[in-house]
Ligand SMILES: NC(=O)c1ccc[n+]([C@@H]2O[C@H](COP(=O)([O-])OP(=O)(O)OC[C@H]3O[C@@H](n4cnc5c(N)ncnc54)[C@H](O)[C@@H]3O)[C@@H](O)[C@H]2O)c1
Ligand SMILES: N[C@@H](CCO)C(=O)O
């Protein structure tokens with residue numbers, strides 16, 4: 430096996446696949462900090478080859494290390510493969526090959542991990558190789574290692590956070606300017622905070638992949654991206670932001686992973702990504718711009734919060750190098766890092782059965798009995814109201830209702846029925862809420 434030879438101090442040879450935003454920073458740090466990394470790892474960690482699409486386009490890199498043949502580099506005499514290309518294929522094939530041959534893998538690839546981690550872990554187990562992926566969720570923030578290792582002795586009940594910088598930048602800007610979604614997205618693109626094709630971010634795919642990884646680790650179960658209920662931010666309006674402000678709240682796109690216990694004691698996992706109104710006093714409300722933050726609740730530890738830069742070349746490279754040093758240390762002592770932990774095998778709860786709370790803001794006819802009629806629709810769907818606020822505006826009254834927890838499907842049906850009532854002039858804003866006021 431590749432790692433056995435390191436016990437006598439042999440150099441650990443690293444194959445770098447991809448040299449874009451993150452890969453170029455990994456190559457730089459590996460070169461500039463070679464001495465310190467060797468001291469920390471217990472053996473020299475050497476860049477043995479860099480696979481790029483077009484070697485002629487990289488005059489800044491050591492030419493003798495460059496290749497356009499990633500598959501051959503993976504098969505060559507390397508101990509570790511660091512994958513920073515992204516996407517599913519051909520990367521999956523290369524990483525499975527590496528792992529099956531006993532070469533450890535470090536990757537930032539959330540798309541791959543959120544769909545195919547079971548196969549990757551299986552291949553790693555078969556050969557005794559390591560699989561580390563701290564950079565795949567919340568960039569530089571140490572989050573996966575705390576979940577996999579530091580909190581392995583605790584029982585995690587909830588992981589909730591801002592895991593996408595692009596959408597957080599847009600929602601923060603909408604909150605501070607009062608502007609609408611489309612013009613704020615345009616501004617974010619102009620400033621370089623949103624990609625040319627922002628679909629993966631604004632439609633919540635990126636956050637859903639991260640939620641799947643977080644839920645799998647937190648609840649020792651297999652959760653894939655397709656298990657995650659996903660809603661993006663394109664539907665968030667200036668009216669939603671104003672309604673949130675009026676309630677002392679702000680709107681965030683959150684990834685929410687919860688352990689849900691049914692009345693009969695059976696447990697399941699709920700994993701979802703959608704816009705949420707949270708109190709402005711909530712620790713996540715103060716996370717602005719492109720920053721990420723994740724809130725973890727565990728039985729013994731209580732509440733924990735992880736905050737920092739969730740993206741960018743150097744911050745993400747920090748997480749990659751941390752993983753690389755961990756792999757190198759394992760190779761030096763002949764041990765292994767944590768394996769897949771999916772023993773709980775909790776089922777995923779459908780969104781409709783997941784308990785949520787709603788905020789509903791309506792313009793209704795201002796005459797006797799209207800409030801009672803609206804309240805009756807909530808009651809008919811077995812949804813309990815937590816708070817109501819009414820403000821008169823000539824012939825129209827503005828009605829703001831916040832519910833208690835109810836199955837999401839019941840809340841959806843309530844909102845649909847209310848929208849059809851004659852006395853309801855306009856449904857101004859509907860959004861889920863989290864956190865106590
Ligand atoms: N950029 C970030 O802030 C960030 C943060 C967290 C995670 N990630 C993840 O890190 C990974 C890399 O992201 P990035 O932002 O550096 O992307 P990037 O597009 O800047 O870099 C990817 C590089 O891979 C190269 N590549 C594509 N196909 C190749 C092939 N067949 N052989 C060799 N090279 C090939 C591309 O030419 C490109 O240079 C992705 O999985 C991404 O999701 C990125
Ligand atoms: N597109 C992601 C990059 C980090 O995965 C974001 O906006 O947070």
Ligand code: NA
Pocket residue numbers: 563564565566567568569570571572573748
């Ligand atoms: Na991280």
